[in-house]
Amino acid sequence: MWLEPRLVPGGNLASLAKPFATRPRMPRKPEPPRDLREACIAEALAVIERDGVEALSLREVARRLGVSHQAPYKHYPSRDHLLAEVVRRAFAAFAAHLDARPRAKDPFEDLHAMGRAYLDYALRHPLQYRLMFGTPLPDAEAHPDMMLDGRHAFGLLKSAIAALDEARPEPARPADPRQDALLVWSMLHGLASIGQCSALQTLRLPRAVMTAMHAHAMARMEEGLRAALPAARATRGRRT
Amino acid sequence: MWLEPRLVPGGNLASLAKPFATRPRMPRKPEPPRDLREACIAEALAVIERDGVEALSLREVARRLGVSHQAPYKHYPSRDHLLAEVVRRAFAAFAAHLDARPRAKDPFEDLHAMGRAYLDYALRHPLQYRLMFGTPLPDAEAHPDMMLDGRHAFGLLKSAIAALDEARPEPARPADPRQDALLVWSMLHGLASIGQCSALQTLRLPRAVMTAMHAHAMARMEEGLRAALPAARATRGRRT
DNA sequence: CGAATTGTGTTGACGCCGTCAACTTCGGTG
DNA sequence: CACCGAAGTTGACGGCGTCAACACAATTCG
Structure with a gap:
């Protein structure tokens, strides 16, 4: 249930998650990395529009995008993190x-x-x-x-x-x-x-x-x- | 999904639920019949108060009441029916x-x-x-x-x-x-x-x-x- | 160059949930 | 007494979030 937000490894907090690791050499990946990330948001909106917020699930998003049910999880630590971004x-x-x-x-x-x-x-x-x-x-x-x-x-x-x-x-x-x-x-x-x-x-x-x-x-x-x-x-x- | 509300057997409307059946010989069970039914509502409120609406589940209500997970189902056709009554x-x-x-x-x-x-x-x-x-x-x-x-x-x-x-x-x-x-x-x-x-x-x-x-x-x-x-x-x- | 690391995606498993189906129990009726 | 229907039980199914372990690329560093 992610009750300790300090440890959240994901999303916009990624830079804070490892303040001690290799920071200065952020790899240059302009679009590929945010590909699925953006697609998740679009699909989340589509799901919400069709079936309401309560029907939003990472599995449904993943299914629509044709990826495994855990792929969105790599970009959003939980369903709420995706929803929060939307x-x-x-x-x-x-x-x-x-x-x-x-x-x-x-x-x-x-x-x-x-x-x-x-x-x-x-x-x-x-x-x-x-x-x-x-x-x-x-x-x-x-x-x-x-x-x-x-x-x-x-x-x-x-x-x-x-x-x-x-x-x-x-x-x-x-x-x-x-x-x-x-x-x-x-x-x-x-x-x-x-x-x-x-x-x-x-x-x-x-x-x-x-x-x-x-x-x-x-x-x-x-x-x-x-x-x-x-x-x-x-x-x-x-x-x- | 209970799309025919005419058949809802609910709550204070119990007397209306069977206008044609054996009305005059209502067995004298002042509390037992509506016991679980009422208890479900109280427990539902408690669950909602503690964990929010989205956490309301018939299973949780049944568990708190010490009955099987299907017992509330005998009184409320679905979770939404219980919530609607609340x-x-x-x-x-x-x-x-x-x-x-x-x-x-x-x-x-x-x-x-x-x-x-x-x-x-x-x-x-x-x-x-x-x-x-x-x-x-x-x-x-x-x-x-x-x-x-x-x-x-x-x-x-x-x-x-x-x-x-x-x-x-x-x-x-x-x-x-x-x-x-x-x-x-x-x-x-x-x-x-x-x-x-x-x-x-x-x-x-x-x-x-x-x-x-x-x-x-x-x-x-x-x-x-x-x-x-x-x-x-x-x-x-x-x-x- | 090769090894280690990190990001990304996959598969599998667990327990939760709602729901359907079949079974038992039991009080009341014909 | 046989019957019935309501109330409750058990079992199963699929969907969900989530955790854990693994596969594979690219990147970085020794």
């Missing part, structure tokens, strides 16, 4: 998609662009999105690289919120941008999930409600962000 | 929790109570919440009973939103309550997920941001719901 790339693509959104000078407009980019990615890559946010991921502690670009994506959102706060005329209430960023992300994630989450798919809402949802939600959220926030009303009725 | 009960408890919230006359206050009840359940029963919304569920089509109380829960939220719309002074914009209900649910789900989702746990935000998040989000959302919604601004900048 997830890592999904986060990277997601962050890149957010980063490539059409920039706008108006901070509110930019936030809208961010929201559209977010939901656009979720809509166009439901497999990857569900992989990132909708399925139990390999332990993040054991796969630290997996979430690097995830944090970057959140950083983009946080920056957009911060720019919005900065441009606001009255800086009376500083309002930690991370808080609003979390809020916006929560809403966006909820919106994106609703279209996919098996729990909510059964609500059988009319199509029109779903299609108008994104614009409606962004508008509501903008109202919430624009509004001044009387502290008295904000905490009214709290219990604990 | 999920069904989680939704039932969730809906009951929302329904038992302290009622308030002011619709906004009631919506706040709903939000608190929602997040309170997610906080106090993270296992069940993650089970309902955070993990791939058994196919809802194959297990129609699973989501009944889930729909009921959404109905409660929708009613709260509808009451809010009704009490609003200016009924200029009807605003399908289902849309706002979805929006509020999205945000609540996002908030609840953030504390659990493995993807977001790695953001390492300070504790204060998380604790103040709920009140902050509800206040922002209330602002958004209170605000009039100029259609021009709502759709400004849309692309498609």
Whole structure:
């Protein structure tokens, strides 16, 4: 079960696995070595797309690739390491998609662009999105690289919120941008999930409600962000 | 694979399972008949709590209960049927929790109570919440009973939103309550997920941001719901 | 040049799992 | 009493992750 990640001989940690061995003479193998490695990822995505994450198995990947059931094991110490790499790339693509959104000078407009980019990615890559946010991921502690670009994506959102706060005329209430960023992300994630989450798919809402949802939600959220926030009303009725 | 849910012999529906058979002479076995059946559910929860959903197996449940590996199979046709029953009960408890919230006359206050009840359940029963919304569920089509109380829960939220719309002074914009209900649910789900989702746990935000998040989000959302919604601004900048 | 090493892939085995099939046990019914 | 059906048992099958040992290339070094 690989409970001691320090000893993992594989993947991106290969250089760390043997800090004492023959390091400086890394052999020049530009593509051959990552051939099967790349093919595994493509096939893993195909398997996940066809049968879901839980159906992903190294044996199935190996079978599709026509190699022995242990060949992928030479590149990924375990099934979770392969999955973690797939997830890592999904986060990277997601962050890149957010980063490539059409920039706008108006901070509110930019936030809208961010929201559209977010939901656009979720809509166009439901497999990857569900992989990132909708399925139990390999332990993040054991796969630290997996979430690097995830944090970057959140950083983009946080920056957009911060720019919005900065441009606001009255800086009376500083309002930690991370808080609003979390809020916006929560809403966006909820919106994106609703279209996919098996729990909510059964609500059988009319199509029109779903299609108008994104614009409606962004508008509501903008109202919430624009509004001044009387502290008295904000905490009214709290219990604990 | 039990594609005909009509035949599911399950749980509290046992009395419905045999509408034509020897009903009046139900043998007096108050506990023995549902003994193993109930015990399976308890053990399934224990397994899930200890090792996660993916670790749930009928064999493990049977082993813990000291019966043969096929004994649970007599009560649940497959692992998914057992899991679906666990999920069904989680939704039932969730809906009951929302329904038992302290009622308030002011619709906004009631919506706040709903939000608190929602997040309170997610906080106090993270296992069940993650089970309902955070993990791939058994196919809802194959297990129609699973989501009944889930729909009921959404109905409660929708009613709260509808009451809010009704009490609003200016009924200029009807605003399908289902849309706002979805929006509020999205945000609540996002908030609840953030504390659990493995993807977001790695953001390492300070504790204060998380604790103040709920009140902050509800206040922002209330602002958004209170605000009039100029259609021009709502759709400004849309692309498609 | 030959030996050692490392990377890559193969085969075989183990125990886990879900599932199907056949068997036993036993309480209740006709 | 013979019968039946529900509950539980045992045994087997294939698939899976994983460990261990082996085969074979290329590379590096003495």
